[in-house]
Amino acid sequence: MRRIYKTDEKTIEALRKIYRMYVKDLNEPLEVKYVRTRVIQTIGLAIAGKLVKVSDRAIEVGVKALENELPIICDALITETGVKYKVERYGLKNSIISLSSFRRSYDEGLVDQIDKIVKEYSKDTIIIVGASPKVLNKVIDNVSLLRPRIIIASPPGFIDAPYVKRRLIVEKPCEYMTILGTLGSSMLAIALFTALLEISMGFHRLIE
Numbered sequence: 001m002r003r004i005y006k007t008d009e010k011t012i013e014a015l016r017k018i019y020r021m022y023v024k025d026l027n028e029p030l031e032v033k034y035v036r037t038r039v040i041q042t043i044g045l046a047i048a049g050k051l052v053k054v055s056d057r058a059i060e061v062g063v064k065a066l067e068n069e070l071p072i073i074c075d076a077l078i079t080e081t082g083v084k085y086k087v088e089r090y091g092l093k094n095s096i097i098s099l100s101s102f103r104r105s106y107d108e109g110l111v112d113q114i115d116k117i118v119k120e121y122s123k124d125t126i127i128i129v130g131a132s133p134k135v136l137n138k139v140i141d142n143v144s145l146l147r148p149r150i151i152i153a154s155p156p157g158f159i160d161a162p163y164v165k166r167r168l169i170v171e172k173p174c175e176y177m178t179i180l181g182t183l184g185s186s187m188l189a190i191a192l193f194t195a196l197l198e199i200s201m202g203f204h205r206l207i208e
Helices: 006-023 030-043 046-050 058-067 077-089 111-120 133-141 160-171 186-200
Strands: 052-054 072-074 096-098 125-129 148-153 175-179
Touching: 006 030, 006 046, 030 046, 030 052, 030 058, 030 186, 046 052, 058 125, 058 148, 058 175, 058 186, 072 077, 077 096, 077 125, 077 186, 111 133, 125 133, 125 186, 133 148, 133 160, 148 160, 148 186, 160 175, 175 186
Parallel strands: 072 096, 072 125, 125 148, 148 175
Antiparallel strands: 052 175
């Protein structure tokens, strides 16, 4: 296990309390419980934990993808910033690419950048979508080209977001971690990623 910082110790104690109050009695693996606990801790809303959906092999595949240092593709700059902080803090070597970095101007939408990503990163990836349900929809459409090992997605919204997140679960183009319904944000996508990263470090065992 990598070094635990003082701030991590405070967070782990908070996670222990949330775990005991809301998820301890669920009949599922500790790793999935940890993901739920992390999401609740991030947003301060207990119901958020119930909305978390994790595919059967998402944790196993996601941890392996981190260990293999696969590139991480993020939708928005805010998503990239949070992911980059976590990656650098814990000494991972995965490269991080944001769709926003491919824009020539703000007249171009994030979805328009998918084709550029396909040309440069047509290999195994980790994809994190926290802001745009349209990006997630196009990622699913282009999954055979982007070849994600895992999609971590929590875009918010009342119109497209619930549909496209449900599409991710029903079609299951690859392993996934997501949050159902209208709830979402880059912050929650980062929370899902953080949970995966910390599980790879063994932090989840500290909450029991």
